[in-house]
């Protein structure tokens with residue numbers, strides 16, 4: 039039985055899906071105007087891990103994670119660089135996938151771009167206008183929060199308190215019915231991309247994007263919606279208000295929110311300037327170490343970030359990898375021949391059989407503990423503890439001369455199975471994209487043909503893709519730059 043903590047009810051609840059065996063899940067994705075930082079990576083890794091676990095337990099998961107490819111930050115950056123918002127989005131979507139692939143975050147079932155759902159957004163806005171939940175002002179269309187009976191249900195705010203808080207702010211929103219009312223459609227300003235609409239040329243507000251992509255790709259009611267804690271209010275509160283008012287149906291059954299990554303007790307964020315991009319960090323640590331680090335804490339708790347903690351994560355991950363490599367090696371080597379099995383007494387054989395049986399039993403225990411931890415609101419910290427228990431047992435067993443290779447193989451297979459649920463692969467090859475490898479091969483052929491100009495050009499092409507080639511006696515070695 040899988041239990042997850044639902045922000046809306048503030049309690050751990052048993053997961054009961056709309057359709058048996060199927061999960062519809064949506065996660066708010068990145069705004070693609072820059073590389074993502076470690077704080078941004080946390081929801082991607084957390085919900086990818088949850089999806090993997092659901093699939094491990096037999097669920098069929100429809101998983102949607104969007105790209106926000108139109109907003110103020112995108113427009114500003116594109117104008118600064120003299121490119122279109124579309125070009126900016128293309129660039130950072132490609133960069134997202136490079137880091138996500140490195141972190142072993144699986145592709146979602148669909149990765150919709152907000153700008154591909156403008157029609158769906160306009161349909162929802164039109165419905166909200168018809169039903170009296172939205173109104174038009176000079177600069178756009180707004181959602182009338184006071185019309186939605188349960189506004190604040192997710193974040194446990196009530197409208198009076200919110201209004202009181204908002205009235206202190208200097209406000210340029212003249213004409214809004216309520217200070218908490220938010221834009222559904224913003225009429226165009228100079229140098230902004232725009233789309234035609236019944237309310238004038240303009241662009242969508244941020245919140246309506248997710249409501250539209252969810253309805254378009256998953257339907258009116260979904261099982262799970264995930265995101266960072268900072269999205270609870272107002273983003274997710276507003277998604278509920280829009281979707282439930284437009285669709286007359288419940289929107290989300292379980293709301294999941296992950297905690298922040300803190301640096302010196304302060305949330306890692308672009309605005310605070312205390313952020314580390316994943317791209318920068320992988321110059322010092324492997325992608326796998328970053329993923330492992332993220333899973334050492336419970337997803338709802340804050341994680342402190344420091345170089346020392348990453349180094350500790352690296353040591354932990356290395357222990358696991360070394361164990362699996364050693365098991366593979368020992369199980370494959372034929373030690374029985376070397377130590378002459380005929381010379382062994384019956385008593386020694388019995389003891390060997392017992393030790394092998396114990397290791398196989400340890401595998402079963404580790405798997406059960408792992409599943410129990412993951413079923414308890416995705417407790418990856420305890421799940422890793424179960425893996426380390428098995429690592430200890432396996433390391434001990436691997437030192438026993440003549441222990442049955444089958445038992446060692448079972449231990450290695452069990453570790454691989456459980457690590458895969460966490461998105462960790464202890465024997466993963468360095469993640470070099472196929473495109474790069476093809477260029478490296480081509481360069482090898484050019485060198486063989488003594489076409490050095492072509493070989494140099496290909497090396498530069500590889501460099502441009504962010505990888506470098508080192509020629510070693512064993513052949514060319516490719517690594518991320």
Ligand SMILES: [Zn+2]
Nearest residue numbers: 066067248273
């Ligand atoms: Zn969203």
